[in-house]
């Protein structure tokens with residue numbers, strides 16, 4: 001049996017693809033009305049529309065029902081993970097706890113793997129991350145992700161005929177790549193929304209990648225991890241697709257439109273967290289600093305664009 005914490009888009013998509021492979025899956029959700037609706041309709045229409053839940057997926061409000069799972073996937077938004085682990089993490093009984101979220105925790109300035117390790121040092125802690133929209137996974141379109149921190153048996157267990165996992169031991173690099181690409185995706189959305197053009201977006205993605213790499217190397221990650229699926233791969237996907245919520249949020253900001261505050265936009269809190277880490281380490285991250293300042297209403301959009309364009313000329 002495989003356990004999934006969080007019946008959002010990603011948790012549900014993982015549950016569907018793993019159930020289709022033949023696993024029994026128990027999916028934890030917090031809201032009883034939501035659970036009743038999923039049980040009645042066999043769909044998660046509010047989070048992952050148009051996808052049927054296989055019969056072998058059971059939805060439960062009780063995280064104890066996941067105990068004994070071969071692996072428990074934690075698919076909550078990053079800023080909700082710490083509180084969930086503090087409240088229920090010590091009761092989770094499985095050899096592997098795998099983070100399926102992207103971001104840096106604002107409270108501790110650490111990634112999800114570190115939060116898991118601190119709560120359950122006796123369990124294996126890993127992260128599943130990379131370029132994949134939940135809807136694509138659930139529809140059975142080909143996708144490839146990085147599993148960092150897991151062993152070969154876990155890699156085989158979680159791979160499906162349409163979801164191909166590559167293994168890595170660089171958990172720091174995998175979590176930082178997945179976290180920081182969302183910040184750059186917001187900036188890319190702003191560029192497109194403000195009508196600055198595709199050339200400006202390409203420049204921003206390249207300079208965004210340069211600052212992602214700078215911080216990651218300073219924190220002990222490997223360059224090849226950042227160049228892989230969990231870094232560059234996800235940066236490319238998220239900065240170029242309107243399926244991305246981070247990109248769409250930026251686009252709305254850049255074009256002066258509103259955005260539904262209930263939609264999960266991981267890059268917002270992560271921009272502030274990464275900017276704080278960069279300040280502590282004295283690492284230059286101008287794009288992240290700009291997004292953090294925008295999010296905190298310290299600068300306006302025209303000021304942010306002007307500030308980036310007027311930086312001193314330097315070597316690439």
Ligand SMILES: NC(=O)C1=CN([C@@H]2O[C@H](COP(=O)(O)OP(=O)(O)OC[C@H]3O[C@@H](n4cnc5c(N)ncnc54)[C@H](OP(=O)(O)O)[C@@H]3O)[C@@H](O)[C@H]2O)C=CC1
Nearest residue numbers: 007008009010011031076077078080101102132133134264
């Ligand atoms: N969607 C995607 O395509 C992908 C998402 N991810 C990552 O997966 C993670 C989850 O995102 P996603 O599934 O899209 O998010 P969604 O917005 O679709 O769903 C969020 C889920 O988390 C639950 N939740 C929110 N806050 C809390 C809380 N405080 N305690 C318990 N549960 C909570 C929500 O419950 P409720 O419904 O009751 O509000 C909901 O089930 C993110 O880090 C994201 O970056 C990774 C790859 C792809």
Ligand SMILES: O=C(CO)COP(=O)(O)O
Nearest residue numbers: 130131132133244245246
């Ligand atoms: O991480 C994702 C794709 O890999 C999903 O991106 P968004 O959270 O921006 O929708």
